[in-house]
Amino acid sequence: MSAGVPRRWLLTLAALSALATLSSNILLPSLPAMASELKAGDAGVTAVLSLFLAVFAGSQLIVGPLSDRIGRRPVVLGGLAAFIAGTLLCATAPDLGLLLGGRAVQAAGVAAASVLARAAARDRFEGPQLAGLLGSIMVVMAAAPGFSPLLGGLVQQAFGWRAVFGVLLVASVAVGLAYVRIVGETLPPSLRRRQPVGAVALGYVALARDGRFVRPALAVAAIMGALFAFFAATPVVLSRDFGLGALQVGSFFAATVFVVFAAGRLAPRWAQRLGSAAVLRRAVWLAALGGVLMLAAGTLGLRLGLAGFAVPACVFLLGMGLAMPVGTAAALTPFAAQAGQASALLGFLQMAAAAVGTGVVAALPMPRATALAAVMLAAAVVAAFSLGRAARASAIASAAR
Template sequence: MSAVPLRWLLTLAALSALATLSTNILLPSLPVIAQALGGDEAALTASVLGVFLAVFAFAQLIVGPLSDRIGRRPVVLGGLVVFVIGSAVCGVAGTLPWLLAGRALQAIGVAAASVLARAAARDRFEGPQLAALLGRIMVVMAAAPGFSPLLGGLVQAAWGWRALFAALVLAGLALAAAYIGIVGETLPVERRRHQPAGALARGYVVLLGDARFMRPALATAAILGALFAFFGTAPLVLARDFGFSALQVGLFFATSVFVVFAAGQTAPRWAARWGGPTVLRLGAALAMLGGLVMLAGGAAGLAGFGLAVAIFLFGMGLVSPTGTALALTPFASQAGQASALLGFLQMAAAACMTTAAATLPGARMAALALVLAGGGLLALLSGAARPAAVARAS
C-alpha cells in the first residue's frame, strides 16, 4: 500500500465522503431551514433525508454500469457538475419543493462520486490490498460525518443556512479539479463493457444470485443503514434528552471520528491475520452489542449513550471496508456495476432504517437502539455462513 500516493487516496476518500458531507452539514441547521421555508421540522427532516436517499439509491444503478461502458472520468465529472447545480438550487430555494428538487440533483451527483470512488479503487487493486485501501479511505472519509455537523453549525452561525450550500458548491468544484489532476481515468478502453440494457439487467440478476457478492453486500448495507439512522436520530436524542446545542451536537460527532479512525486502521490488519469473513462477523457482533448497550443503558445518561455509540461505530468501522472488499473482489470485469448494486443496497437500507428510527413508537433513544441492534444482527446473519466461494474471496 506504500505505492498508493496520498493525494490519490485523499481524492477517492473525498469523493466517497461527499454524500455524507452534503447531508450531515445540514443537520444542525434543519430547524432554521424549516422556519425559513415555513415547514414543520420533523416533516422537513424526513423529506430532505428521504428524497436524497431514494434518488441516491436508484441513481447508482445507472451510473455504475454507465461507467463500465464509457469510463470513470466522464461519469464522475458529469456527476460533480450535476451536484454543483443541485447545491446552487438548494441555496436559492424559497420553498420546500425547490429545496427537494435541488436535493434530488445533489443525490444524482454524489451517486456518481461515491460509486466510482469504490470502482476506481477496484480498478487498481484487489484482495488484501483492496481491503487495506478501502480501510484507509474510510479512515480519511470518517472526518466527513464526524466534522461536517460542526462545520455546518459554524457556517450557519456566521453566514446563515444558505451559505451551507455555497460551501457545497465550492466543494464540488474543488473535487472536480482534484479528480482531473490527480486520479483521472482508471478503466482502460480494453476493459470497458459495451452491454445492451438486457445484458445489464441480467448482470444485476447474476450479482443478486451470487453469494460471494450478496452475503458481504447485505452485511455492509445493514450496518451502513444503521449508521445513517444514527446520523438522522442522534442529533434529536442529544438535543432533547441531554440539552445539547447545535455546536455541542457537532462536537459530539467530531469526537466520534476517532473511534472510526481506530476501526479503519484495525480492520485491514485483522483481515490479513484472520480473514475478511471473520472480521466482518466480529464487527457485526460489536455493532449489535452497541445497540443493546444503548437499549439497556438509557438510565446511565450521556456516559451510557456515548459508550454504546463508541461500540457500534467501532463495529461499523470493521464491517464497512471488509464487507466492501469481499463484495467487489471477485468481480473485476464489472466493478462499476457491482459497486452500483452495493451502493443501492446500502442506500435502500439507509432509507428504511432512518424511517424506522424516526417513526418507531416510544423514546427516540430506544428506537435508535433497536435499529442499531437490528442492523448489527442482520449483518451478523448475512455474514454468519461462509461458503467456500466467499472464503476464497477473502
C-alpha cells in the same frame, strides 16, 4: 495510510466518497431557517433530506454500469457538473419546490462520485491494499457526518443558510480538479463492457444471486442502516435526554470519528493476519454487543448517565468501522470486470438500508435510545445471518472437494 497506496489517491477518492455525506448532513442546522424563509412545514424541510437520499440511492444503479461502458472519468465529471448545477439552483431557490428540484439534481450528480470512488479503487488495487484504501475512505465518510453539521451551523450563523451551498460548490470544484489531476481514468477501453439495457438488468440479477457478492453486501448494508439510524437518533437523545446544546452535540459526533479512525486503521492489518471473513464476523459481533449494551442501559434502569449511551455507541462504531472496509472489499473483489455495476448495487443496498434504519428508529414507539439499540441489534443479527450462510456454503463446498 494504506501501504502501497499513494496518499494523493487516498485523499482524492476519500473526498469523492465523502461529498455525498457532506451534502446531506451539512444542512441539518439550517433546516429551521430554510423552513422559516421558504414558508415550509416540517414535512417540507424533511423532504430536503429524504428526497436527496431516495434519488441518490436510485441513481447509483445507473451510473455504475454506465461507467463500465464508457469509462469512469466522463461519468464522474458529468456527475460533478450536475451536482454544481443543482447546488447553484438550491442556493438561489425562491421557494421549496425549486429547492427540492435542486436537491434532486445534486443527489443524481453526487451518486457518480460516491459509486465511482469505490470502483476506481477496485480498478487499481486488490487484497489488503484495497481493504486499506476502503478503510481510509470509510474514515473520511464517517468524519463528514461528524464534522459537517458543526461546519454548517457556523456558516449558517455567520452568513445565512444559502451560504452553506456555497461551501458545497467550492468543495465540489476542488474535488473535481483533484480527480482530474490525480486519479483520472482508471478503466482502460479494453476492459469496458458495452451492454444493452437488458444485459445490465440481468447483470444486477446475477450479482444479487451470487453469494460471493450478496452475503458480504447484505452484511455491510445492514450495518450501514444501523449507522444512519445512529446519525438520526443521536442528536435527539443527546439534546432531550442529556440536555446537550448544538455545539456539544456536534462535538460528540466529532469525537466518535476517532473510534472509526482507529477501526479503519486496524481493519486491513487484521484482515491480512486473520483473513477477511474472520474480521467481518468479529466486527458484526462487536456491533451486536454495542446494541446489547445500549439496550441494557436503557431498559434495565442502569443510571450511567451519558456514559451509558456513549460507551455502547463507541463499541458499535468500532464494529462498524471494521466491517465496512473488509465487507466492501469482500463484495467487490471477485467482480473486477463489472466493478462499477457491483459498486452501484452495493451502494443502492446501503442507501436502502439507511432509509429503512432511519425510518424504523423514528417510528418505534419507545424511547429513542432504546429504539436505536433495537435497530443496532437487529442489524447485527441480519448481518450475522448473512455471513453465517456464507460460512455454511463455504464448508459445504470444501466438503464436496
